[in-house]
Each structure stands twice: as C-alpha cells, then as structure tokens.
C-alpha cells in the first residue's frame with residue numbers, strides 16, 4: 401500500500417498552534433529538549449534497572465522475591481523505553497545529538513532495535529496514525545481486530561477478554577521475532593525499511609548477541625534454566641502488557657478515528673488527523689505521567705514529537721485551548737481506568753461484526769392526523785409529522801468511508817395524503 405497524502409486545507413489551525421508553542425518556549429526562555437527533570441529520571445531508571453538485574457542474577461533471592469523483582473524489571477524496561485529511548489529516538493531527549501543517539505540505543509540493550517523502531521514509529525506511526533494497512537501499531541492481525549476495515553474472524557468475539565494475554569506476548573515476540581522479520585523482509589508491514597548501511601547491520605547483530613548473552617546465557621549460567629525461564633517469562637510478559645496498554649490507550653479507544661484514504665488521499669489537514677486519531681489519559685496523575693514518559697500526553701506528543709515529554713503538561717494547556725477556539729476535537733480520558741474501559745469497549749464492539757458501532761439513541765416522532773369525510777364511503781386522510789422533534793443529534797448516519805458520524809436536520813418533516821373509498 402502506498403503512503404496516502406494529506407489534504408492541507410485548514411493550515412491556519414496548525415500554523416497558529418506552532419506559533420503559540422514557539423512563543424511559549426521563547427517566553428519561558430527554555431529549550432524544548434529534556435531538562436534536569438528528565439536527566440535525573442533517566443539516572444534513577446537506569447540505576448534501578450542495573451540494581452534489580454544484578455540482585456536477580458548474581459545474588460539470587462528466594463523465589464517469591466525473585467518473582468516480584470522480575471515484575472519490577474519488566475516495569476523498568478517499559479519505563480526506560482517510554483522515558484529514555486522514545487525521547488532519544490525522536491531527538492528530544494537532549495540538545496546534543498550524540499546523547500539522543502545513546503538514549504535511543506537503550507532500546508538495543510533491552511533487546512529490540514532502534515533502527516527498525518525509527519522506521520516503524522518515527523516515520524510510519526507518527527505520519528500515518530491509525531491508517532489501516534500502513535500504521536503498524538494497529539496491526540495485531542490475526543489475533544486482534546483493532547479497526548473496522550480489518551477482517552473479522554470468529555475469535556474476535558472474545559478479543560475484549562483475551563487481549564491481555566496477547567499484549568503480554570508483545571515484548572517477547574518483538575525482540576525474538578518481529579525485529580528479525582523486519583530485518584529479513586526489509587519491510588515494516590506494507591512499507592519499506594530505510595536502507596541499512598554496513599554499520600547498521602553490524603549494530604543490529606552485535607546488540608542482538610549482547611542482549612542474548614545478558615538476558616539468556618548469563619542468567620542460565622548463574623541461576624539455572626528453570627528459574628531463568630520462569631523469571632524471564634514473568635519479566636517479558638509484564639513489560640509486554642505495560643508497553644501495549646500504554647500504546648493502545650492513546651490510539652485504539654472508542655472515540656478515536658481510523659481514517660480510510662480515498663484515492664490515496666486523506667481529506668484532512670495532518671494536525672487535525674492527529675487530533676482525531678490520538679487520545680490523552682490521566683494527565684493530572686503525576687505518578688503515571690512520570691512513569692510513562694508523557695505518553696499519556698499523546699496528543700501533545702503527536703503534534704510536537706520533537707519536544708521532550710517533560711514540557712507536555714505546560715504546552716497541553718495551550719493546545720487544548722487552541723483546539724477549543726478552533727472547534728477541533730481533543731480526546732481525553734481523565735482517569736486511566738476510563739481509558740482502559742474505553743479500549744475494552746472498542747475491542748468488544750469490533751468483536752461484533754457491524755454491531756455496537758453506533759451509540760444508543762432515542763427519538764421522538766409527532767404525528768397529526770385529520771380525516772375529512774367526502775362522501776358516505778370516501779374519506780380523505782391528511783397526516784403531518786415530524787421525526788426527532790427535540791434533539792437533532794438523534795438522526796444521523798455513519799459514513800463508513802470517512803469514519804464519521806453525519807448528523808441530519810434537526811427535524812424531518814413528513815406529510816401524507818390518503819384517500820379511502
């Protein structure tokens with residue numbers, strides 16, 4: 401599938417947004433890259449990771465502590481991904497490119513590969529968010545049906561139950577399978593991978609070997625195969641659930657759109673497309689914000705991926721008010737549990753072919769009837785009526801191509817004449 405083009409017909413909103421954000425950084429006299437808050441967080445996360453790994457592998461604790469530590473290590477892996485790798489790969493961690501590169505390489509130490517990530521995430525996901533067939537993040541086929549245009553299979557009826565298990569496999573599947581699939585096919589889904597240089601090839605294999613030694617060979621040597629496989633599965637599965645759920649709450653919720661290109665065009669400005677396909681959650685929760693590296697401020701991230709996540713709470717105020725001013729959608733769940741509920745509802749409705757798409761609605765019809773006796777056996781019946789006489793939103797249809805709800809006129813009038821004889 402070729403990458404679609406966006407129609408730029410409402411640039412004033414995007415231009416205004418960029419101007420206001422530039423002014424904010426000028427007035428605050430601060431760089432848009434990471435600051436001491438991010439650097440101290442990075443140190444805490446990396447030191448904690450090394451400490452837990454060392455304790456688990458070289459000072460093997462009793463099994464119940466080992467299990468808890470494996471879960472913590474999984475959480476730290478996800479958190480290093482969100483806070484250090486993600487900002488680094490976007491070039492927003494530091495003003496120094498070499499530090500960004502180093503931050504991005506943390507992904508390689510954790511088993512995945514930053515070269516593949518750059519194509520999958522920075523190029524494809526950020527530019528073509530929620531466009532089925534291109535955005536690899538919404539492709540979990542055949543296990544999950546994440547949008548309407550994906551093929552329905554009977555098992556999807558239960559996807560709102562078994563998705564937790566599917567998510568738990570993401571990280572392990574990623575580091576041991578999907579990275580290699582991308583490497584050997586030179587494709588990320590339907591899009592070609594950027595050309596790899598010799599040093600990219602060397603880096604890919606060298607880091608895969610380093611990771612395999614650090615997370616497979618060394619632990620097996622020190623603690624034995626059975627404790628290692630249990631610990632590694634707990635670690636990898638927890639990391640998978642955390643990584644998946646944070647990604648999913650930002651794009652696959654009931655309110656998010658999944659635009660379908662028509663004649664390879666998206667009839668929308670790129671910034672509006674980002675706002676229709678992206679959602680925030682729990683932005684007032686400081687603990688969640690700290691741990692997920694501002695990915696709960698996903699709207700801000702998608703509009704300004706080159707700005708470090710530490711600035712998102714402040715710039716979100718500007719973005720939200722600008723959206724209100726321009727009448728542009730801004731999808732937000734106040735609490736994480738609301739976002740999870742919305743994600744589950746989304747999965748449930750896609751598990752029922754053509755059901756659950758439209759919200760429940762009610763309407764009121766008013767009809768007046770008058771009979772005129774024209775003769776002994778002849779009656780003229782006149783009727784006049786209105787449908788939806790109190791709420792315009794009650795009559796609408798759903799445009800499946802644009803994935804849009806189209807409201808009808810506030811009232812649908814009708815008149816009728818009936819001659820009975």
Ligand SMILES: [Zn+2]
Pocket residue numbers: 486490521526701705
């Ligand atoms: Zn990103």
